[in-house]
Each structure stands twice: as structure tokens, then as C-alpha cells.
Amino acid sequence: SSGINAEYGLHQEEVGQLKKDNATFLEEERERLLSEAEQEIAEIRLSATQGSSLTVEQVFEVQERHAQQASQLSSTALHVQCLQAENEKLSQVIAALTSAHKTETETQKFRNLLVFRQYKDYHEDMRREMAMRYEQLVASCVQDAIFLSSKNAELTAENTELKKKLRHFTM
Secondary structure, three states: OHHHHHHHHHHHHHHHHHHHHHHHHHHHHHHHHHHHHHHHHHHHHHHHHOOOOOOHHHHHHHHHHHHHHHHHHHHHHHHHHHHHHHHHHHHHHHHHHHHHHHHHHHHHHHHHHHHHHHHHHHHHHHHHHHHHHHHHHHHHHHHHHHHHHHHHHHHHHHHHHHHHHHHHHHO
16 A cells, blocks of 8 residues: 555656646746747837838738737647646546545455454354363363273272172182
8 A cells, every 4th residue: 555655656746747847838938939029029119110111011921920829829728728627637536546546445454354353253263162162071081080980999899899709609
């Protein structure tokens, strides 16, 4: 579990760095486009202050470039917006999957502990049952030994008595 968490953290760092790099790239591109536009405006103003005026063709070219750039900027803005929405959705999915995985891992851990506890309880019950059987067997053996010892003593006494009687008759 900690290995997965470490790997997830590493991937999160990589994604964070990628987001940071992309934000930097977008900001640099925005500044570049603004700089180009400002330079073009400065050139037009310089031409106007020097007394040269733009031809109708040049005005159309500037307007055409401006329209293209505005269109590209709008398209790029929409693209960025879509990518941000996708990123947010993917982040939500990852968070949901991470949560589900964590829940499943905890559930599996609980199940494993439950199975182990049941096995341990069963093993303890079997051990107690075997100990009780062993104690009963030992008690039975002790009783049998006492009985046999008593019977042996009785038979020995009876045997001794019979031997005395037999000697008494044979004499």
C-alpha cells in the first residue's frame, strides 16, 4: 500500500510539474503574441508619424492579420478551456478511483483479518478439544491403572490365600 501511495505521489508531482510547465509555456506564448502585436502597432505609428500613410492594400493586410490572430487566439482559448475541463474531469476520476481502491483495499484487509480470526478461533477450539480429549484419556488411563492395581492386589491376595490352602491340603 505504501509503495502504491509513493508511486501515486510521484505521478502527482509529475502532473503538477507538467501543469506548471504548460502554464509557463502559455504565458510565454501570450507575451510573444502581445509583443508582436505591439511591435506591428509601433511600426504603423512610426510610419504614420514619418508622414507615410498605409495603402489600402496594407490596411487590408493588417486587418486580415488581425482577424486571423483573433481567430487563432479565440480557437486557442477554447482549446485551453477544453483541456482544462478534461484535466478537471480526469482529476476527479483519478480521485474517485483512488478512493475506491483505498476502500477496496481496506475491505480486503478487513476480510483477510476476519478469515484469519476465524481460522485462529477454529484452531483454538480444536486445540481445546484435543486437550480435553487428552485429559479425559489420561483420567481414564489413571482410573484403569488404579482399578487394575486394585484388582491385581486383590488377585495377588487371593492367589496367596489359595496357595496357603493348597499347602495346607497337601500336607
